[in-house]
Amino acid sequence: MxxxxxxxxxxxxxxxxxxxxxxxQGKRVVFDIKNWLYEELILREKDFREQVKNHDWSQYKDNYIALTCSSDAIIPSWAYLLLTAHLSSFSKKIIVGGLEMLExxxxxxxxxxxxxxxxxxxxxxxxxxxxxxxxxxxxxxxxxxxxxxxxxxxxxxxxxxxxxxxxxxxx
Incomplete structure (x- = not known):
C-alpha cells in the first residue's frame, strides 16, 4: 500500500x-509635457496655460498619472501643480516621476x-x-x-x- x-x-x-x-487596478499613464514646451525645451507660461486650458482632462478618469518631462528642460514647480489641479478631479493618483515612482x-x-x-x-x-x-x-x-x-x-x-x-x- x-x-x-x-x-x-x-x-x-x-x-x-x-x-x-x-x-x-487602473490604467497607468505617463503624462509627458515635453510636447507642450517651446522647441521641447522652454516653458512659456502663456502657451503652457493655453495648452492646459484646452486639454481634455476627462480622458484620465480613474487613471494613475506620472507627470514627467522627457526633455532636458527645467520645469518650474508650479507647472506640475497646475497640471495636478486639472487632473485631480479625474485621476486616482498623481505623482511627479516615472512609472516605477508611481508604483x-x-x-x-x-x-x-x-x-x-x-x-x-x-x-x-x-x-x-x-x-x-x-x-x-x-x-x-x-x-x-x-x-x-x-x-x-x-x-x-x-x-x-x-x-x-x-x-x-x-x-
Missing part, C-alpha cells in the same frame, strides 16, 4: 504575502495601511514571482514592517525559499 501524500506546506502555519494581491508611491500607501496582526510570531513567505510591476522598494518596505512581528521571513515560493530573517529565541 502506498503512503498517503501529506502537503506539509498547506498544513503549516506559513503565511504567504503576495504583493500582487494588492496591486491597484512605489502606490505600494507605500498600501503597505502602510496593511493590518499586520496576523503576522505576529508566524513564519512568513514573501512571494517573489509576479506578473505585475511590483517595485523593489515595495519588498523592502514590506520586510521592514513585518520583521518586528514575524517569527521568520523567507522570500520566494513555498517549494524553494530564501531565508531572510529569523527571530532570536530570546525575543
Amino acid at each position: 502506498a503512503k498517503e501524500i501529506i502537503n506539509r506546506v498547506a498544513s503549516s502555519k506559513l503565511i504567504t504575502i503576495d504583493l500582487e494581491d494588492y496591486y491597484p 512605489t508611491v502606490l505600494y507605500q500607501e498600501i503597505i502602510t495601511d496593511l493590518d499586520l496582526s496576523k503576522y505576529q510570531n508566524v513564519p512568513v513567505i514573501i512571494k517573489g514571482c509576479t506578473n505585475k510591476p511590483i517595485p523593489p522598494s515595495a519588498y523592502t518596505l514590506l520586510i521592514s514592517k513585518i520583521q518586528p512581528l514575524a517569527k521568520t521571513i523567507m522570500f520566494g515560493e513555498a517549494c524553494s525559499t530564501v531565508p531572510l530573517f529569523k527571530k532570536n529565541a530570546k525575543n
Whole structure:
C-alpha cells in the first residue's frame, strides 16, 4: 500500500504575502509635457496655460498619472501643480516621476495601511514571482514592517525559499 501524500506546506502555519494581491487596478499613464514646451525645451507660461486650458482632462478618469518631462528642460514647480489641479478631479493618483515612482508611491500607501496582526510570531513567505510591476522598494518596505512581528521571513515560493530573517529565541 502506498503512503498517503501529506502537503506539509498547506498544513503549516506559513503565511504567504503576495504583493500582487494588492496591486491597484487602473490604467497607468505617463503624462509627458515635453510636447507642450517651446522647441521641447522652454516653458512659456502663456502657451503652457493655453495648452492646459484646452486639454481634455476627462480622458484620465480613474487613471494613475506620472507627470514627467522627457526633455532636458527645467520645469518650474508650479507647472506640475497646475497640471495636478486639472487632473485631480479625474485621476486616482498623481505623482511627479516615472512609472516605477508611481508604483512605489502606490505600494507605500498600501503597505502602510496593511493590518499586520496576523503576522505576529508566524513564519512568513514573501512571494517573489509576479506578473505585475511590483517595485523593489515595495519588498523592502514590506520586510521592514513585518520583521518586528514575524517569527521568520523567507522570500520566494513555498517549494524553494530564501531565508531572510529569523527571530532570536530570546525575543
